[in-house]
Amino acid sequence: MSATTAVRRVGHRLHSRLHYRVRRYAVEGVCLLVGLAIVIWSLTPIYNMWLIALSLHGDIFSGELWPSNPSLESFRVVIYEDFWYLARFWHQFGNSFYVGLMVTFLTLFIGSLASFTVGRMRLRNGWILTNAALMTYVIPASFLAIPIYRIMQIYGLGDHLASVILALTTFATPYAIFIFSQYGKSIPMELDESARIDGANPWQIYFRIYLPLMSPALVAVGTYALLLAWNEYLYNFLLLSSPASMTVAVALAQFLNSDESPWNYMMATAIIYALPPIILYYGFRRHMAAGLTMGGVKG
Amino acid sequence: MSSTTQPLPHYVRPFASGRTWYPNWFGGLHGSERSWAIAFFLPYAAVFLAFIVYPVVYGIWLGSDPELYAELFVQPRYLTTVVNTLLLVGVGVNVKMFLAFLLSGFFVIPNRWIKALLVLYMLPWALPALPAFLSLHWMLIGYGGFLNSALETWFDIDGPIWFNSYPLAMGANILAYIWKWMPFWTLVFVAGRMAIPQEIYEAAAVDGATGIRRFTYVTFPLLANLYLICTLLSTLWTVGDFTTAYFVSSGAPALQTETLATFGFRMAFDQGYPRLGIAAVMVTLPLLIPLTILLMRRVQATEVQL
Numbered sequence: 001m002s003a004t005t006a007v008r009r010v011g012h013r014l015h016s017r018l019h020y021r022v023r024r025y026a027v028e029g030v031c032l033l034v035g036l037a038i039v040i041w042s043l044t045p046i047y048n049m050w051l052i053a054l055s056l057h058g059d060i061f062s063g064e065l066w067p068s069n070p071s072l073e074s075f076r077v078v079i080y081e082d083f084w085y086l087a088r089f090w091h092q093f094g095n096s097f098y099v100g101l102m103v104t105f106l107t108l109f110i111g112s113l114a115s116f117t118v119g120r121m122r123l124r125n126g127w128i129l130t131n132a133a134l135m136t137y138v139i140p141a142s143f144l145a146i147p148i149y150r151i152m153q154i155y156g157l158g159d160h161l162a163s164v165i166l167a168l169t170t171f172a173t174p175y176a177i178f179i180f181s182q183y184g185k186s187i188p189m190e191l192d193e194s195a196r197i198d199g200a201n202p203w204q205i206y207f208r209i210y211l212p213l214m215s216p217a218l219v220a221v222g223t224y225a226l227l228l229a230w231n232e233y234l235y236n237f238l239l240l241s242s243p244a245s246m247t248v249a250v251a252l253a254q255f256l257n258s259d260e261s262p263w264n265y266m267m268a269t270a271i272i273y274a275l276p277p278i279i280l281y282y283g284f285r286r287h288m289a290a291g292l293t294m295g296g297v298k299g
Numbered sequence: 300m301s302s303t304t305q306p307l308p309h310y311v312r313p314f315a316s317g318r319t320w321y322p323n324w325f326g327g328l329h330g331s332e333r334s335w336a337i338a339f340f341l342p343y344a345a346v347f348l349a350f351i352v353y354p355v356v357y358g359i360w361l362g363s364d365p366e367l368y369a370e371l372f373v374q375p376r377y378l379t380t381v382v383n384t385l386l387l388v389g390v391g392v393n394v395k396m397f398l399a400f401l402l403s404g405f406f407v408i409p410n411r412w413i414k415a416l417l418v419l420y421m422l423p424w425a426l427p428a429l430p431a432f433l434s435l436h437w438m439l440i441g442y443g444g445f446l447n448s449a450l451e452t453w454f455d456i457d458g459p460i461w462f463n464s465y466p467l468a469m470g471a472n473i474l475a476y477i478w479k480w481m482p483f484w485t486l487v488f489v490a491g492r493m494a495i496p497q498e499i500y501e502a503a504a505v506d507g508a509t510g511i512r513r514f515t516y517v518t519f520p521l522l523a524n525l526y527l528i529c530t531l532l533s534t535l536w537t538v539g540d541f542t543t544a545y546f547v548s549s550g551a552p553a554l555q556t557e558t559l560a561t562f563g564f565r566m567a568f569d570q571g572y573p574r575l576g577i578a579a580v581m582v583t584l585p586l587l588i589p590l591t592i593l594l595m596r597r598v599q600a601t602e603v604q605l
Contacts, residue, residue, distance in 0.1 A: 044438070116339060144354045145564065
């Protein structure tokens with residue numbers, strides 16, 4: 001290193017120290033601007049939901065930016081099922097929960113069993129099975145809606161919650177197998193072997209060793225499956241038609257049948273409907289990250 | 300199903316020979332192990348056969364008549380629909396991925412309020428799609444919608460009726476799509492950036508790679524594969540996107556902003572012509588199959604170093 005560069009470096013260091021504060025404030029300012037833009041971008045549609053839900057029926061679309069007579073009336077209507085589209089709201093909410101929990105359970109159960117077989121039982125061509133599962137995504141789920149609608153009638157599952165549960169489980173399982181296979185590689189095979197020497201059969205190895213060690217991946221995929229079921233509309237709509245078997249997503253879309261629907265009731269329903277996944281996501285946020293770094297693919 | 304039920308001596312069994320003309324799925328496993336493996340794999344095999352293989356075969360059979368395709372292309376809205384789907388995939392996916400990649404750089408800044416902001420930023424993704432898109436629809440409804448009211452109050456601008464114009468309605472769909480799904484991919488890229496060991500940055504800094512050069516020579520090459528895999532997956536999922544076009548623009552104006560999924564749906568369930576609905580979506584297979592093969596090769600090659 002020559003002397004001139006050393007001198008220049010010292011000078012530069014003094015110079016940068018003088019401007020350090022200015023630069024730091026500039027960086028902070030840019031960060032603040034980006035942050036503000038993100039807040040406005042993310043929250044405007046959500047604010048709009050609250051605006052409509054808190055307005056009285058006559059005040060919606062009157063050009064207000066905040067409700068002039070904020071009222072919880074629409075939430076009361078939803079909670080007491082006081083409107084004919086919402087006559088069975090809590091029953092339908094229960095249906096949504098049932099579908100969500102069953103999809104989660106079945107996805108975890110079927111997916112973990114399959115990936116245990118592929119990953120832990122030393123199948124010679126196991127990777128083909130994993131790839132076959134991923135091939136499911138060649139055809140987007142919405143494109144299979146028409147044949148699946150017909151096939152559910154053939155299976156005798158028309159207007160039955162089981163039809164939606166089975167269809168959604170089918171679309172969530174390939175992803176589960178993918179993540180479980182990736183995650184399972186981090187669990188040493190020696191554990192299985194020592195259990196086998198101690199006389200454990202494959203079911204015991206699966207249930208006592210594999211599942212407990214897989215719990216971070218199980219939580220991540222479980223959250224994914226529940227959110228998938230909660231987000232889904234097309235299959236719910238196609239396969240469930242009677243008010244008794246409808247889920248909230250279908251009941252919500254009923255409001256669109258008329259141009260004069262009480263949109264404030266619809267938005268209040270939407271907000272109540274949106275709460276469980278949000279609570280769930282924030283509860284399991286940290287575990288989700290573990291699942292993401294393992295697979296990095298989720299939708 | 301234990302080994303006692305297999306009367307053949309072991310040298311007659313196919314796996315004893317090592318090579319058979321068919322893939323020996325449960326080869327290498329013996330006796331009860333083999334039965335367990337079959338029992339464990341059975342649930343998935345059953346679901347896969349009943350709800351993937353059967354529908355796919357049935358769909359291909361429904362859409363196998365070549366005349367359907369001739370009929371399809373004379374449908375007045377079909378070509379617009381194809382263009383719309385390509386726009387949503389081409390513009391929507393790429394803009395979303397690019398912005399998500401940039402924003403992931405913002406969210407890894409170690410700062411307490413930026414961490415808090417990430418929690419807020421994830422809200423659109425945690426929100427169910429249906430209420431979110433309905434809200435966006437009413438926000439953009441034109442007179443009395445939130446956006447136009449805000450434009451009028453704050454900037455004294457008379458906003459357009461968004462869903463009366465094709466470019467505005469299509470733009471609204473694409474923006475709504477980006478709004479809903481960008482947080483998720485940002486999170487994936489944040490996870491990817493976090494996985495880069497700090498030592499690599501330190502070594503690069505010693506070699507003089509800081510600032511923009513650190514990005515072009517270190518961060519981007521390391522994340523390029525993740526970026527490609529994510530873009531491919533997102534493309535596959537977006538081609539079949541139904542909710543955005545169905546709820547945000549509802550096809551307005553005059554069914555001009557439909558995508559393939561909503562078009563197929565309308566043909567099958569509103570017009571009662573399921574074969575045409577199937578044919579409408581089958582057209583994408585020549586695009587989707589190579590994309591999936593490419594995706595698998597990338598995933599296989601990298602063993603998912605995400």
